Amino acid sequence: MFDKYIVCEEGFRRLGDGRTGGRIEVRMPYYRGLGLSMVEAVDLVLDGTPVPPERTTFTVHGNTYTFAELPTVTDDRWEMGERAELAFETDQPLGPGEHDVAVSVRLRISYMPVPGGGRDRKRLTLTA
Amino acid sequence: MTIKRGVSLYSFQEEYFLRTMSLEDCIVAAAGIGARGIEIIPEQSIPGYPRLTDEFVDTWHGWMKAYDTTPVATDLFLDTKRYPDRWLTEEEQAASVTRDIDIAVRLGATVIRAIINTPPEVMERAAPYAEEQGVRLLLEVHAPFHYTHPWILRHLEVMDRTGSPALGFMPDMGTYVKRFPRVVTERALRDGARPDLVGLIVSTYDDHGDVHGLMDTVNYMGGGPVEQGLARQATHFTWNDPRNMLDHMARIGHIQAKFYEMTEDCTEYSIPYDEIIAVLVEGGYDGYLSSEYEGNRHIQDAYPVDSVEQVRRQHVMFTRLLGEEPHVR
Numbered sequence: 001m002f003d004k005y006i007v008c009e010e011g012f013r014r015l016g017d018g019r020t021g022g023r024i025e026v027r028m029p030y031y032r033g034l035g036l037s038m039v040e041a042v043d044l045v046l047d048g049t050p051v052p053p054e055r056t057t058f059t060v061h062g063n064t065y066t067f068a069e070l071p072t073v074t075d076d077r078w079e080m081g082e083r084a085e086l087a088f089e090t091d092q093p094l095g096p097g098e099h100d101v102a103v104s105v106r107l108r109i110s111y112m113p114v115p116g117g118g119r120d121r122k123r124l125t126l127t128a
Numbered sequence: 129m130t131i132k133r134g135v136s137l138y139s140f141q142e143e144y145f146l147r148t149m150s151l152e153d154c155i156v157a158a159a160g161i162g163a164r165g166i167e168i169i170p171e172q173s174i175p176g177y178p179r180l181t182d183e184f185v186d187t188w189h190g191w192m193k194a195y196d197t198t199p200v201a202t203d204l205f206l207d208t209k210r211y212p213d214r215w216l217t218e219e220e221q222a223a224s225v226t227r228d229i230d231i232a233v234r235l236g237a238t239v240i241r242a243i244i245n246t247p248p249e250v251m252e253r254a255a256p257y258a259e260e261q262g263v264r265l266l267l268e269v270h271a272p273f274h275y276t277h278p279w280i281l282r283h284l285e286v287m288d289r290t291g292s293p294a295l296g297f298m299p300d301m302g303t304y305v306k307r308f309p310r311v312v313t314e315r316a317l318r319d320g321a322r323p324d325l326v327g328l329i330v331s332t333y334d335d336h337g338d339v340h341g342l343m344d345t346v347n348y349m350g351g352g353p354v355e356q357g358l359a360r361q362a363t364h365f366t367w368n369d370p371r372n373m374l375d376h377m378a379r380i381g382h383i384q385a386k387f388y389e390m391t392e393d394c395t396e397y398s399i400p401y402d403e404i405i406a407v408l409v410e411g412g413y414d415g416y417l418s419s420e421y422e423g424n425r426h427i428q429d430a431y432p433v434d435s436v437e438q439v440r441r442q443h444v445m446f447t448r449l450l451g452e453e454p455h456v457r
Contacts, residue, residue, distance in 0.1 A: 001425040002145055031141050032171040037210055061175075071212045079175045081145035110209040111245035 006120035029118035134165025139421035258294035266298035377411035390441035
């Protein structure tokens, strides 16, 4: 329902902490907030290459988690419309200019018999 | 006439998601439309849920006073799949419902929407606490469910056996979709659906024919994911005679007035609210008609979404059908 808003146009930048990689901002394609233990995946494909979840971290309102931790996080939530940050490491530094960013979100919604979530793909310009 | 008008803030989800409207803006908009009964989904509109600060609760009641609105209902969810490796126990489920009863009470709401997946056993366990707290736990009757569906019958059994005044129903008007919503077919066509297959789906639905084989039929006729998705949606809207509410009127404490498209002349394209409101009046319903706009998802690819205008039009229609003085701007 909010698939087209998953990948935020703004906020795409380099990691900026000495490692190679970047940060993007993502929103959950759902009409309410959800406990993080029910966020099953936020998969990133950058310029056609999947970034393994082990090389990404997920930050909501200042709290950073690995995807190995998320299934156990029952006391924090991804709020409706909240811009979470997906930080990712790459082998090579990100080149300047435009990149193809595809994100797929999978959610475990208790009243639905099939996985929830959605996907979005945008061309984003590196800003820093 | 004692049917009252309200709005579920679900209606403004597009604007709230994009932060073009704040929670306070949503309440101001509702008040401006004369939809003075507020229904809120705490998990949607209150960051930090389930922990509500005293400061938030004070602000909330301040808004209700300032804008002359009334908290009417909260909507609860039940995350039975909270943990990846196990189902919530019945006790944990009841605790989740109890927690949401406490939230409703703090917000001043007297009606709680229990989501359709709430098991009857959990409703039964939570009912005494709801009674004690002076709130009603109303199971949503959402398409494709109806009052003779086995899942609803299990809930009816609990309501009959316990006789708890706290238990009842909250019908979703998406169970009275008489013709296929135009915004949905237009979206499918923009997504490349074959017009002949769209026509087949719409005519089957509008003739109230058998939609359950449609996905297969569309597949046999060469339809792809877009056409099959539309065929699937045809099974998620339902048409029932609104008179099916009459047998349950004593248990109906709130109406979710779902809609997909209010046209410029202030009628709903697919749901016959004239028939629905006539039935509610006949049955002596005295709760709220709570707007639930759900058209945004079907038009946001091509058009700007104006949820406030859509809700305004629905309330123009309500005042007309309720015979109220037209004071909706």
